Amino acid sequence: MTLLSFKQKLYATLESHYPTSEIDSFFKIILEDVLNLSKIDFALEPNKIVSDDKNTKIDQIISRLAEHQPIQHLIGFTEFMDLKIMVNEHVLIPRPETEELIRWILNDYSTAPNLDVLDIGTGSGCIPIALSKSLNDANINTIDISTKAIETAKKNAEINKVNINFIHQDILTTNQFPQQYDVIVSNPPYVRNLEKAEMQKNVLEFEPHLALFVEDNDPVIFYKKIAELAISAIKPKGALYYEINQYLGKETIELLKQIGFKNIELKKDMFGNDRMIKATF
Numbered sequence: 012m013t014l015l016s017f018k019q020k021l022y023a024t025l026e027s028h029y030p031t032s033e034i035d036s037f038f039k040i041i042l043e044d045v046l047n048l049s050k051i052d053f054a055l056e057p058n059k060i061v062s063d064d065k066n067t068k069i070d071q072i073i074s075r076l077a078e079h080q081p082i083q084h085l086i087g088f089t090e091f092m093d094l095k096i097m098v099n100e101h102v103l104i105p106r107p108e109t110e111e112l113i114r115w116i117l118n119d120y121s122t123a124p125n126l127d128v129l130d131i132g133t134g135s136g137c138i139p140i141a142l143s144k145s146l147n148d149a150n151i152n153t154i155d156i157s158t159k160a161i162e163t164a165k166k167n168a169e170i171n172k173v174n175i176n177f178i179h180q181d182i183l184t185t186n187q188f189p190q191q192y193d194v195i196v197s198n199p200p201y202v203r204n205l206e207k208a209e210m211q212k213n214v215l216e217f218e219p220h221l222a223l224f225v226e227d228n229d230p231v232i233f234y235k236k237i238a239e240l241a242i243s244a245i246k247p248k249g250a251l252y253y254e255i256n257q258y259l260g261k262e263t264i265e266l267l268k269q270i271g272f273k274n275i276e277l278k279k280d281m282f283g284n285d286r287m288i289k290a291t292f
């Protein structure tokens with residue numbers, strides 16, 4: 012197979028499954044991560060022969076993409092804040108909206124030394140790893156209920172050469188935090204079952220439901236529990252940061268006020284949806 016015939020096969024197999032823009036991005040990712048080539052290499056030498064072993068790998072990827080498996084699972088990793096983050100079926104694939112939350116925290120705290128930070132619901136470890144890379148000598152702790160997620164996050168911490176304290180814990184049955192923190196951050200499960208209809212197959216069938224869904228009758232359960240614990244565990248100049256369900260901004264702000272937070276700021280993401288909250292006393 013040549014590079015050109017690989018490209019033709021990719022587009023022909025997937026055109027009925029995905030918009031062209033998405034197939035363009037699969038093409039770029041496979042070129043870069045499987046073949047170690049750029050689009051310029053392709054333009055210069057479209058008839059270059061692909062080796063048999065790469066050929067087999069690419070065929071597998073194309074047929075799994077046709078089943079709507081996420082490209083990140085097929086490649087084995089994704090990029091988050093320019094860091095390489097390994098992903099699998101046990102962790103949520105880090106989203107660009109979460110990068111915006113990280114930038115907000117770094118904008119507020121990047122020059123502060125020795126911060127005590129707690130992240131709740133670590134998944135791949137993308138949040139604590141990105142914070143650890145950019146904060147100066149921070150003490151970073153992170154909780155998840157999933158042992159498989161913690162194993163993955165630990166590997167990601169090793170790959171990215173950062174030191175993080177991983178805690179296997181159910182936040183919903185936690186009575187108090189063991190210390191005071193400057194920053195508490197969480198991107199907890201927040202999708203209601205009633206929102207399933209608007210979700211894509213690659214998310215619904217291949218990402219962990221433990222990371223995504225909450226009960227429809229109590230969709231802010233994690234926000235309430237974390238805020239109740241945080242109110243007595245945030246240092247005087249500290250803050251609580253949440254990624255939120257775009258449809259539940261008002262409800263989340265209301266519960267933060269009831270719990271005792273005074274200053275609450277809501278921000279939209281790059282798509283114009285209500286997506287993150289910062290709360291202080």
Ligand SMILES: C[S@@+](CC[C@H](N)C(=O)[O-])C[C@H]1O[C@@H](n2cnc3c(N)ncnc32)[C@H](O)[C@@H]1O
Pocket residue numbers: 102103104105106109131132133134135136137138154155156157160180181182183198199200201221222223
């Ligand atoms: C939306 S994912 C966020 C993952 C990652 N922080 C990110 O932003 O990509 C939520 C995470 O919360 C974890 N989780 C779910 N229920 C939990 C609980 N009761 N206690 C602690 N963690 C929980 C899930 O295992 C999952 O890793």
